[in-house]
Amino acid sequence: xxxxxxxxxxxxxxxxxxxxxxxxxxxxxxxxxxxxxxxxxxxxxxxxxxxxxxxxxxxxxxxxxxxxxxxxxxxxxxxxxxxxxxxxxxxxxxxxxxxxxxxxxxxxxxxxxxxxxxxxxxxxxxxxxxxxxxxxxxxxxxxxxxxxxxxxxxxxxxxxxxxxxxxxxxxxxxxxxxxxxxxxxxxxxxxxxxxxxxxxxxxxxxxxxxxxxxxxxxxxxxxxxxxxxxxxxxxxxxxxxxxxxxxxxxxxxxxxxxxxxxxxxxxxxxxxxxxxxxxxxxxxxxxxxxxxxxxxxxxxxxxxxxxxxxxxxxxxxxxxxxxxxxxxxxxxxxxxxxxxxxxxxxxxxxxxxxxx
Numbered sequence: 001x002x003x004x005x006x007x008x009x010x011x012x013x014x015x016x017x018x019x020x021x022x023x024x025x026x027x028x029x030x031x032x033x034x035x036x037x038x039x040x041x042x043x044x045x046x047x048x049x050x051x052x053x054x055x056x057x058x059x060x061x062x063x064x065x066x067x068x069x070x071x072x073x074x075x076x077x078x079x080x081x082x083x084x085x086x087x088x089x090x091x092x093x094x095x096x097x098x099x100x101x102x103x104x105x106x107x108x109x110x111x112x113x114x115x116x117x118x119x120x121x122x123x124x125x126x127x128x129x130x131x132x133x134x135x136x137x138x139x140x141x142x143x144x145x146x147x148x149x150x151x152x153x154x155x156x157x158x159x160x161x162x163x164x165x166x167x168x169x170x171x172x173x174x175x176x177x178x179x180x181x182x183x184x185x186x187x188x189x190x191x192x193x194x195x196x197x198x199x200x201x202x203x204x205x206x207x208x209x210x211x212x213x214x215x216x217x218x219x220x221x222x223x224x225x226x227x228x229x230x231x232x233x234x235x236x237x238x239x240x241x242x243x244x245x246x247x248x249x250x251x252x253x254x255x256x257x258x259x260x261x262x263x264x265x266x267x268x269x270x271x272x273x274x275x276x277x278x279x280x281x282x283x284x285x286x287x288x289x290x291x292x293x294x295x296x297x298x299x300x301x302x303x304x305x306x307x308x309x310x311x312x313x314x315x316x317x318x319x320x321x322x323x324x325x326x327x328x329x330x331x332x333x334x335x336x337x338x339x340x341x342x343x344x345x346x347x348x349x350x351x352x353x354x355x356x
Contacts, residue, residue, distance in 0.1 A: 048135060048151035055233065059168055060117035062233035063103075065133060067110045072137060075148060077112035079103045079133045081121070081155055089129065090122035092163060105236070107135065113236040119163040131155035165204060166211045171230025172243075173198065175268055178220050178227070179247045182261035183342075190253035191216065197246075224264060228271035240272035241282070248286040255339035259349050262288050295347035307352070314348040 053064040065077060081089040081101055091101035101121055103114035112133075123129075131153045136145040166173075173194070180190045195216065198204055204212055221227070231238060247265050251257035257265075265288065266279050274282060283289060296303055299313045319325075321337045321344070 045134075045147055046149040048133070048149040050133065050151045050153065052131070052153050057230065057233070059119065059170075059234070060115055062115050062236070063113065063131070065112045067107060067112075067135075071107045071110060071135065071148070075107045075135050075137045076145075077103075077105050077107050077133050077135055079105075079112075079114065079131055081116070081157075082130045082132050083123070084129075089157075092120045092122070094165075095120045115234045115236060117163070117168055117234075118158060119161045120168075121157070121160070123157060123160060126157055126159045129155045129157050164208065164211065165202060166208050166215055168234065169198065169202060170215065171227045171234060173215055174220055174227040175224065175231060175243070175247060176250055177216065178224055178268075179250050179261050179264055180253075181220060182251070182264050183258050187254045190250055193250065193253055224267050225271050228268050232272065240269060240274050241285075243272060244269055244274075244282065244286055248288055251288065255335065256342040256346075257288050258342050259346050295350040298344065298347040299351060301351075310348070310351055314344065317344055 049068040051066040051068065053066070055062040055064075063079070065079075079102070083089065088100035090096065090099050095101055095117065101116070103116070105112040105114050132150065133153070134150045135148040137148055138145040176194045176197075180187065180194065195212065198212060199209065231243065244265060247268065248257070251261040251265060262283070265286070266283070269279060269282060270276055296305075299310065299317065301309055301313045305313070318341065321341050323334075323337075326334050326337045
């Protein structure tokens with residue numbers, strides 16, 4: 001579980017400097033170490049009553065297990081996939097313990113969720129397999145976990161496809177790019193940050209870095225909901241605030257975040273389950289606020305100006321900050337021009353909203 005284990009271990013903080021460091025460390029993964037459970041066949045293991053819900057996408061299957069009986073706090077569902085002869089299905093290291101696919105998830109409010117990436121599994125024939133779920137719990141002071149019960153459910157596997165780490169990460173990349181491209185001219189620095197984040201955090205092999213580069217050039221759908229859902233399903237242990245911290249860092253890569261970038265992050269937050277009435281608090285925590293004392297003064301216009309006057313004032317001030325105008329100036333001036341451009345855009349949009 002090399003690269004996947006990194007995410008659970010909190011190493012990502014070292015990848016990107018700044019506020020992101022302390023926030024994105026844990027919980028991007030849905031797999032945990034030490035998950036294989038060996039049940040003594042002679043032991044009487046209660047049979048669990050579980051409902052299952054399956055949602056497939058192009059890479060795999062999101063699994064939701066609903067436990068009908070009460071499950072104590074601290075219980076964990078350990079799920080394997082076995083063939084008709086009871087042999088566990090193997091998987092690549094990122095999704096395996098001792099070579100076998102395993103999903104180890106805490107049971108919360110009677111439910112456990114995990115993702116099965118089909119192409120990360122190692123099986124030859126499509127067809128009917130069995131999902132074997134064992135619920136365990138480690139009591140305080142105990143050396144070994146106790147087995148609370150087990151259930152077996154039918155689990156169909158499709159024709160095997162080749163594994164691609166980059167394709168698995170497509171929804172997460174889509175959200176990052178959606179925030180980066182919120183501005184009219186995407187930041188080269190932001191692209192480098194995203195590329196380094198994916199390569200270092202997910203250990204993208206050199207053979208797939210061309211695929212990563214291609215993915216970063218593809219258009220992004222304006223509807224961010226499917227991308228957010230994809231991240232939630234493929235990485236069900238992710239904490240929304242950790243993902244939002246990453247997106248906020250991308251939005252600030254060249255200074256003040258634009259209004260459109262903030263709007264997209266807000267939409268993603270809601271899709272990830274953050275109530276809209278908590279957004280103001282979350283926006284402040286993420287340091288996404290753009291503080292402009294008087295947008296009318298920034299544009300240099302009176303409050304009785306017409307829409308035409310507002311647009312003219314904005315274009316005039318913006319022209320003086322064009323990259324071509326400051327390209328030969330000191331780097332500090334160029335950075336200031338970028339920040340000023342965002343602030344002007346914010347002032348312009350605020351004035352238009354307030355204008356009758």
